[in-house]
Amino acid sequence: MPEPGTGRGDQLLTVDGVRVAIGGGRTEAVHGVSFEVRRGEAVGIVGESGSGKTLVCRSVLGVLAPGCAVTAGTIDFAGTSLVGLPRRAWEQLRGTRISAVFQDPASYLNPSQTVGHQLAEQLRVKVGKPRREARTAxxxxxxxxxxxxxxxxYHQYPHELSGGMLQRVVLAIAVSGEPELLVADEATTALDVTIQAEVLELLGRLRRERGLAVLAVSHDLAVIAELCDRVLVFYAGELVETGPTAEVLDSPRHPYTEALLRVASVGDWDRRTPDVIDGEPPPVGAEIRGCRFADRCDFAAPQCRSGPVPLTEQAPDRAVRCVRASEIALSGAGAIGAGAAV
Amino acid sequence: MTNTDLADTDLADTDLADTELTDDGRATTGRAATGVAATGVGDTGTGTVAVPQTELLRVEGLGLSFPRPGGGRRVRVLDDVDLSVRAGELVGVIGETGSGKTTLARAIAGLGAPDAGRVLLDGVDISRLRGRAQRDFRRSGALQFVFQDPLRALDPDLTIGASIAEGLAITGTGTRASRAEQVSDALRRVGLDPAVADRLPAQISGGQRQRASIARAVIGRPRLLLCDEPVSALDASNRNHILRLLDGLRRQLEVGIVLISHDLSSLAGIADRVVVLYRGRVVEDGPIADVFSRPQHPYTALLIASAPSVRRQDRLDPASLRPAAGADPGADSDSDGAARRSAGGCVFAHRCRFATHACAETPPRRAVAGRPAGEWAAACHHVETWRDQVTGSTAILKESSA
Known part of the structure; x- marks a missing residue:
């Protein structure tokens, strides 16, 4: 269960108006995203493939692929500006104050060294522990x-361990430098469901015991629901809804969030027809005047297409990018599960 | 003669090698009359739709072993696996990495050498086919496979249309023009624009590619479709599109479908029955609504409790189903756990909170109390009692309101 976040004003990470271009700067894939992560808080980004969630999280880590760049906006981590930070300064941050886990743990480990050696090396180089102490730690x-x-x-090689054990090893390396922020990009996606539940529990425990803040990214709303205090819903490179997880799940304000809830694992084993979101998201970089979701939206009206739709704050920590948010009635997770049963 | 379309042949009555080959008269209605006795498993009254009674596939006591790298005792990958699929039925096979679900599908398809048991398709043991009979059976297209990763399953250098028509072209079915027409039909059937036929796999989206590989599988009107994790590489919306498509196809074409998944929610919406595999053994099988709302085996219960959910109520804490002593020996380490458990014992015992000395012996699959044989069974010594040991167990395990 997610722990309640700490109070406002204790920002650890502040992302403000970030735009990310891909394809050598020609195509804009993230269109001005702003959010913050407070100390000890778990924030989850959810969206379909191509929504820009991974680009944002790679921008935060300073590991965008060649040809991709942050073209506007700022990313502030505890007073340090991360956009354009020199490589040497990154070395002081990554692995110690910010660390990350990804989907495929095996590809982040050296196959020819024991996992214990790799963790001990991290403890020596990043934390500065003497050899013998590093081994014990x-x-x-x-x-x-x-x-x-x-x-x-400690003495085993990556190939001798299962996916769940490897993800625990990678998590051990990630938290070895006592980071303040852990970025988890689809960290449990490739795991078996029973192991996924154990890793999610472990992440919850690390947060409680170490005061670790988590920025999680997943295409699976259910995983974000299990892990995070607040959720950021991404669609086609924009933030379309944000709020405390329970509130967003119970009463979504954006039609896309409602659609995601309908297709998510609703944890309801009654026979029913799987719901779908009709249509495809717009191609990356498409010029769209109004709401980017309008073409797939059951509630689309002429005013949705007349001009850019702003992200409107509805309450503290609660915002939605929909001009019709106040006039449409959407169903939350509970209603969807019960209503759709056949 | 190379035309081996078996669409209208009666596999039950004829030796496959000598099957009288028919032309292209693909009346789907002719298929339901295939002369195999019904198994007598009635509608369970659990909300499942009426399913044809004709048994299509019967897997009996299937066993398969792999040599261990570096020698030593062979690894038992499948052990005494039973499975039955009726025409038009969708059966889910669920299990985690290393449970043998892919090996099972491959063994059914004749890719693998079982050392025990039989695979009967319309009453003919297809695991014993060799030589010409095997080739003819394969070319009949009666059994088709849909893989997890359509990008790897489709030839990157062939257009979608050429890939879909390949099976027909190899067997010389129809003229080039009639094959093109069939490709268009198959594409429309899976919800794709026939114009996609001219594209390469890399030029269409992941969801479209999986549809194309399903079109490739159904163009020859198969009787059985084996789908190995067809949706695990897709996001939630595309996943549901493909699941709906499979659900529609089995009704329209009366094709039996085995849907392999590690994800319970993929099966919840569409499967009629579910088979839970653990370390190569069937630990539970039954109507999906029953199994998911009142699991009889502790492993099934753990799987269901572990599934993430956007709803919080009625959930059992998965920790209450794991062994109490914290980290568990070999919980997620396949080889070690397998080596450590005593030979012949319950495959799940090393991870089971409720295991006792009785579990050193393999529990038989027994029908759930009050159910006829063959409908719902679980292989656990403590079926009747384990639930009483779970604190707060009433929430998830109560009967579903539907």
Whole structure:
């Protein structure tokens, strides 16, 4: 269960008006995104493939692929501006104050070194522990990650471990520098459902015990629902709705959020027809005058297409990008599950 | 003669090698009359739609082993697996990595060498086909496979249309023009614009590619479709599009579908029955609404409790189903766990909170109390009692309101 976030005004990460261009700067894929992550808070970005969620999270980590760049906006991490930060300064941040876990843990580990060696090396280089101490700390950290027989795991190579164990190893390396922010990009997507639940529990425990803030990215709203205090819904490179997770799930204000809820794993085993969102998202970089979701929206009206739709704050921490938000009635997670049963 | 379209042949009555080959008269209605006795499994009254009674596929006691790298005892990948699919029925096979679900699908398709059991399609043991009989069966297209990754399953250098028509071209079915017409029909059937036929796999989206590979599978009017994780590479909306498509196809074409998934929610909306595999053994099988609302095996219960949900109520904490002693030996380490468990014991015992000394012996699959044999069964020594040991168990395990 997500812990309640700390109060406002304790920002750790502030993303403001960030635009990201891909394809050598010609195509804009993220159109001015703003949000913040407070100390100890878990914030989740959810959206379809191509919504820009991974670009935003890579911008925060300073690891955009070649040809991609932040063209406007600022990213502030505890007083340090991350856009255009020199490489040497990144070395002081990544792995110690900001760290990350991704979908495929095996590809982030060296296959020819034992996992214990790799964690101990991180503890020596990034934390500055002497060799012997690093080894003891590594075993303790594996134990804290819920790895059984940590002494044995220490001497194993990545290929000897299952996907769930590898993700625990990668998490151990990620938190070894006592980071303030952990970026988790589809970190549990490739795992079996039983192991996914264990890794989500582990992330929750790390937050409680270490005061770790988490920026999670997933295409699965249910995973974000399990992990995060607040949710950011992305569509076609824009933030379309944000709010405390429970509020957004119970009473979505944007038709796209409602559609995502309908197609998400509603945890309801009654026989029913799987819901779909008709149509395709607009191509990346498409010039759209009005609402980017209008073509797929059941509530679209002429005013939706007449001009840019602003993200409107409705309450503290609660905002939606829909001109008809106040006049349309949408169903929350509870109503959808019960209503759709056949 | 190369035309081996079996659409109208009666596999039950004829040896496949000697099957009288018919031309292109593909009346789907002719298929339902295939002369195999119904198994007598009635509608369960659990909200499942009426399903044809004709048994199409019957897997009996299937066993398969792989050699262990570096020698030693062979790894038992499938052990005494039973599975039955009726025409037009959609059966889900669920299990985690290493449970043997892909091996099972491959063994049914004749890709793999079972060392025990039989695979009967319309009463003919297709696992014993060799040589010409095997080739003729394969060319008949009666059984088709849909893979997880359509980008790898479709030839990147062939247009979608050429890929879909390939099977027909190889068997020389119809003229070039009539094949093009069939390709258009198949594309429309899976909800794609026939113009997609001229594109390459890399030029269309992931969801469209999976539709194209389904079109490729159904163009020859198969009787059985084996789908191995067809939606796990897709996002939620595309996933549901494909699931709806499969659900529609089995009704329209009366094709039996085995849908393999690690994701329970993919199956919840469309499958009639579910088979839960763990380490190569069937631990539970039954009507999906029953299994998901009142799982009989602790592993099924753990799978359901672990599935993330956008709704919070009625959830059992998955931790209450795991062994109490925190981290568990080999919980997610396949080889080690398998080596550690005593030979012949319950495959799930090492991860089971409710395991006792009785679990050193393999539990038989027994019908759930009050249900006829073959409808709903679980392989657990503690079916009757494990639920009482879960605190707060009433929430998830109560009967569904539907």
């Amino acid at each position: 590594a075993v303790a950290l594996f134990d804290a990650m819920g790895l059984h027989e940590p002494e044995r795991v």
